[in-house]
Amino acid sequence: ESISVSELSQAMGVKASDLIRKLMQAGKMATINAQIDADTAAFLATDFGYTVEKKGFEVEEFIPEVAEDESKLVLRPPVVTVMGHVDHGKTSLLDAIRQADVAAGEAGGITQHIGAYNVQTQHGPITFLDTPGHEAFTAMRQRGAQVTDLVVLVVAADDGVMPQTVESIKAAKAAGVTILVAINKIDKPGATPERVMQQLTEYELVAEQWGGTTIMLPVSARTKQGIPELLEYISLQSEVLELKANPEKLAAGRVIEAKLEKGRGPVATVLVEEGTLRVGDALVTGIHYGRVRAMMNERGEHVNDVPPGYPVEVLGLSGVPVAGDEFNVVEDEKSAKEVAQHRAEKARQKELGSVKKATLEDLFAKAKSGGGKVLNIVVKADVQGSAEAVTQALQKAATKKVGVKVLDSGVGAITESDVLTAAAGNGIIVGFNTKPETKVDNIASQQGVKILLFDIIYEAVDKIREEMAALLEPII
Ligand code: GDP
Numbered sequence: 001e002s003i004s005v006s007e008l009s010q011a012m013g014v015k016a017s018d019l020i021r022k023l024m025q026a027g028k029m030a031t032i033n034a035q036i037d038a039d040t041a042a043f044l045a046t047d048f049g050y051t052v053e054k055k056g057f058e059v060e061e062f063i064p065e066v067a068e069d070e071s072k073l074v075l076r077p078p079v080v081t082v083m084g085h086v087d088h089g090k091t092s093l094l095d096a097i098r099q100a101d102v103a104a105g106e107a108g109g110i111t112q113h114i115g116a117y118n119v120q121t122q123h124g125p126i127t128f129l130d131t132p133g134h135e136a137f138t139a140m141r142q143r144g145a146q147v148t149d150l151v152v153l154v155v156a157a158d159d160g161v162m163p164q165t166v167e168s169i170k171a172a173k174a175a176g177v178t179i180l181v182a183i184n185k186i187d188k189p190g191a192t193p194e195r196v197m198q199q200l201t202e203y204e205l206v207a208e209q210w211g212g213t214t215i216m217l218p219v220s221a222r223t224k225q226g227i228p229e230l231l232e233y234i235s236l237q238s239e240v241l242e243l244k245a246n247p248e249k250l251a252a253g254r255v256i257e258a259k260l261e262k263g264r265g266p267v268a269t270v271l272v273e274e275g276t277l278r279v280g281d282a283l284v285t286g287i288h289y290g291r292v293r294a295m296m297n298e299r300g301e302h303v304n305d306v307p308p309g310y311p312v313e314v315l316g317l318s319g320v321p322v323a324g325d326e327f328n329v330v331e332d333e334k335s336a337k338e339v340a341q342h343r344a345e346k347a348r349q350k351e352l353g354s355v356k357k358a359t360l361e362d363l364f365a366k367a368k369s370g371g372g373k374v375l376n377i378v379v380k381a382d383v384q385g386s387a388e389a390v391t392q393a394l395q396k397a398a399t400k401k402v403g404v405k406v407l408d409s410g411v412g413a414i415t416e417s418d419v420l421t422a423a424a425g426n427g428i429i430v431g432f433n434t435k436p437e438t439k440v441d442n443i444a445s446q447q448g449v450k451i452l453l454f455d456i457i458y459e460a461v462d463k464i465r466e467e468m469a470a471l472l473e474p475i476i
Contacts, residue, residue, distance in 0.1 A: 002035040014048055022047055072246040076309030077118060077125040078238035079147050079271065081177075082132045083168035084154030089184040090132035092221035093154055097128060100227050115257030115269035116311035117298035122228075123235035127271070127309055129256065134164065134171040135412045138384070141175060142410075143324030145254045147271055150237055152230070153181045157191035157218070161199040167383050169203045178237060179205060181216040182230055187223045245308035250329040251275035255285055255321045256311060266290075266317040270327055277306040277329065282336040283317070285327035287344040289336035290317040373402050373471040375464070376427025378418050379409035382434050387411055390432045393457050394464050402468040413437045414451060423447040428467060430460055 005023075009016035009032075016032050022044055023030045030036065036044075082090045097119060118127045129136070129148065137148065151172040155165055172179050181200065183193045197207045197216055206212020215233050219226030253273040261267045268285070270277070277283075281292045293316030295303050306312045318340070321327070330336050377394060381387035391409045398404040407425050408418070414429055414436040422429050428450040436444065436451055444451050450467075454460040 002037050003041050004032075005030055005034050005036060006032045008036070008041055008044065012045065012048055019044055069246060072248050073244040074247060076243050076245045076307070077127045078149040078234060078241065078243055079116075079127045079129065079309065080150045080152055080234060081129045081137050081148040082152045082154060083134045083137060083172065084132075085156070085159070085162035085164040085168075088154045088156040088159060088162070088165070089221045090154050093152070093182060093184060093219070093227075094128060094130060094132060096221045096224055096227050097231065100224070100231065112298055112300055114296075114298050114311065114313050116271060118310050119231070121231045121235060123232050124238075125309070126231060126234055126238070127311055129271075131257070134168040137168075137175075138171050138411055140254075140324045141171075143322075145324040145326075146175060147254050147256075147273070148175070148177055149241060149243055150234060151177050151179050152234070153179050154184050155181060155196050155200070156185045157183050157193050157196055158185055158188045160192075160196055161203070163383070166203065167385075169205065178241070179214060180230070180233060180237060181205065181207075181214060182219045182226075183216060184219055184221055186218040186225065187220040193218045243309070245274045247274075247276045247307045249275035251277035251281065251283075251306075252326065252328045253277070253308075255323050255325045255327060257323055258320045260320050264315055266315075266320045268314050268317055268321050268327075269311055270314055271311045272306050272308050274308050275329065276308075277312065277314075279304050281329045282331065282333040283314070283327055283329050284336040284339045285317070285321040286325040287340050287347060288317050288319040288321045289333070289340035291333050291336075292316050373468075374405050375402055375468050375471055376405050376407050376422065376425035377464070378407050378422045378427060378429045379432070380414045380418060380429065380434050381409075381411060381432040384411050386432050390430065390457060390460060393461050394430065397461050397464050397468065399468070402471055404464070404468070414440055416440055416443050419444045419447055419449050419451075422449045428452060430454065430464070432457070432460065 005019050006016050009019050020030055020032070023040070026043070028040070082094055084090050098117060100119060100121070113130055115131060116127060116129050118125055140147065151168070153165065153168055153172070155161060169179065183196050185191055186193060197210065200207070200214070200216070205214045207214055207216040215237070217226050217230050217233060219230055251272050252275055253271045256269045256271050258266065258268040266288070277292065277295070279292050279295060283290060283292055292314055295306060295315070296313040297303050298311070303312060330339065379387055379391050379394065381390055387409045391406050395404050395406060407427055408421050413434055414431050416437070418429055419440060429444070429452065431451060431453045433455050435453060441451070452460070452463055454463070
């Protein structure tokens, strides 16, 4: 990537002769038409009041990695995510499994939705993540969180393989997670499980009974037929995986869900991945910290210690952490606070850096579009494939006068963070086959960010052209 001295001078609003003088001082001879590389441009930009973000990843120095003591490892429950096409019965299946919980039956308790739950089966405990769908799975992975050991792919026997079925298969395969297929709704008159098995062979999922390696079970979330078998197979598969963790360490794991609750303060559902989490532990997650004041399981019961592989609701944090973030137990609350504050400071600096960096990139974009304007866009779509297709189509709409810059592109509903990203770049949000989360519309209008929703790509492109043209109109 290079830029000429004259382009850079125009873009920065600095005289070309000043730039050339600076270059000479640095021992570089240049003319007004000379091309300079990105590093040199960045150096000049810095000199004229722009700073450039430092690249590279700083290692977290506070939480030491301790070598695993093999002799301390014990088996832990598998963590399972249920994925599949909308309406194929993911939620119903999760509910049916919840009701199959032996322990819940004894307590007679109603289980609460805390984001994950553990069921005691005859073959051992299993932990289910309670947010169905590949969006949640993908979002967690994007944060580096790979907590799932097994995926249960739900396919309705009367409907067969659908787009989100395929997305789910891709997501699970990309993560290298074993898939178990639950062919659901077999109680329905039009159910044809063989057709589903046939369709799945196209995605390299061949049923065991057909000589393949994938377990495929006919189930009904409604009549509960096949649910005990499904749980048994999950346990069998997890035995093969030999999932182990050391319960004697300081606890560490991931935030599954978090919210602010009236009267309770920040509430986080965490999955303990190693060590044992105890009431009174000092904990840090992202920029938040605290002492574990109380813990509740999915049946609303207070618990004092939580071993690896189990989810629990935690009270006592200083703020609401981000789902997918890691948590660590540290020596004492003072160190927890120090780590959290250090991270907050780093995040703040990074944000400052990225604002300036965005400015520098804008300079390049501006220079390329002949000193014209740039339309900044955040793209959100239902699936990864569409997000990429929309991004490409919009980028192609760029002209000499108005550039198009996609600030971010992702999968899922439009979130507050998307709005803030767009707002930072004075940009707009393009949603494709998706919509804003509740209350996000309000935040967007507060921030003056336009949200445009489409389900046809060329309509999105047409509308973006209008937005680009509007940028060129003089502001009266
Ligand atoms: P999700 O979108 O994948 O979470 O699907 P839901 O669990 O919300 O189920 C969608 C619809 O299918 C609901 O009306 C359910 O009652 C129905 N459903 C789910 N499982 C079964 C089943 O095993 N048999 C029948 N007949 N209907 C089911």
